[in-house]
Amino acid sequence: MPALMPILTDRVALVTGGSRGIGRATSIALASTGAAVAVNYLHSENEAANVVAEIERAGGRALAVRADVSVAADVTALIEAIEQQLGPVDVLVNNAGTATFVDIDHLTEVEFDRTLAVNLKSAFLCTQAVLPGMRSRRWGRIVNVSSAAARGPGLVGIHYNASKAGLEGLTRGYASKVAREGITVNAVAPGPIDTDMAGPLKAANVAxxxxxxxxxxxxxxxxxxxxxxxxxxxxxxxxxVNGGASFI
Known part of the structure; x- marks a missing residue:
């Protein structure tokens, strides 16, 4: 019988945006299953180092790697650094994201493009970078962190809705292409989560x-x-995973 929880000893996981919030919790959870974890960050160097230190105190292996995962050259360098220090990536969690609250009257082309680059293009770039290795080993797990906003009105703005809806389309597209090669591709869609970006949610009494x-x-x-x-x-x-906000 398969294990009820994953056993990832001798596997390597990459969590983009892994230094804070959902990324931090996911990095630590993956390490608890035995995986060596690459904690990607862009600005939060100290927070990434703290995640690595917590994993190492528990007896695990981890590495903090700075990269802007919306930029192809940075992704290439990121994967090379992970392969050199931890090994090839077996588990990819595309968690890096941005959520700037902007209504339709003030949304600019620049902000729209930036949101799609960080939330959607980054998942494409990272997936493309790790897929060849996964396919050659005939094993891989890719998880894209979406949002309830992909299928509902959301609170952030239409730029955010579009990026997360696109991420779920990306998920289904990749899943259909690589399933027979031992690779699964899924999305997890959080509802309102208590992170350091939850201020507007609390102000709106969403809970x-x-x-x-x-x-x-x-x-x-x-x-x-x-x-x-x-x-x-x-x-x-x-x-x-939304506390019953919707039952779709």
């Missing part, structure tokens, strides 16, 4: 409107990531 009556915890998203990493029969799916 009071959720059936569970609270915001989600980052560790609850990490649990969902582990679930799809550990299940070889789930692919092309979006797992909603």
């Amino acid at each position: 009071d409107r959720l059936p569970v009556g609270r915001l989600g915890e980052t560790e609850e998203i990490a649990q969902a990531v582990l679930m799809v990493v550990g299940n070889a029969f789930i692919t092309g799916q979006t797992i909603s």
Whole structure:
């Protein structure tokens, strides 16, 4: 029988945007299963170092690597650094993202393009970079961190909605192409989560409107990531983790 939780000893995981919030919780969760974890960051160097230190204190292996994953050259350098110091990437969690609250009257082309680059293009670039190795080994797990905004109105703005809806389309497209090669591709779609970006959610009293009556915890998203990493029969799916905000 397959294990109820993934056993990732001798596997290498990359978590983009892994220094804070959902990325931090996911990095630590993957390390707890035995994976060596590359913690990608762009600006949060100290936070990334703290995640690495926490993993190492627990007896795991980790590496903090700076890269702008919306830039192809940075992604190439990122993957090369991971392969040299940890090994080839077996598990990719495309978590890097941006969420600037802008309404339609003030949304600019620059902000629209930036949001799609960070939230969507980065997942494409990182997936393209690790897929050849996964295909040659005939094993891989790719998890894209989407959002409830991909299928609902959301609070951030239409630029964010579009980027996350595109990410779920990317998920299904890749899943259909590589399933027979031992690679699964899924998305996890958080609802309102209590992170350092949750200020507007709290100001809008979003928690009071959720059936569970609270915001989600980052560790609850990490649990969902582990679930799809550990299940070889789930692919092309979006797992909603939203406190009952919707039942789609």
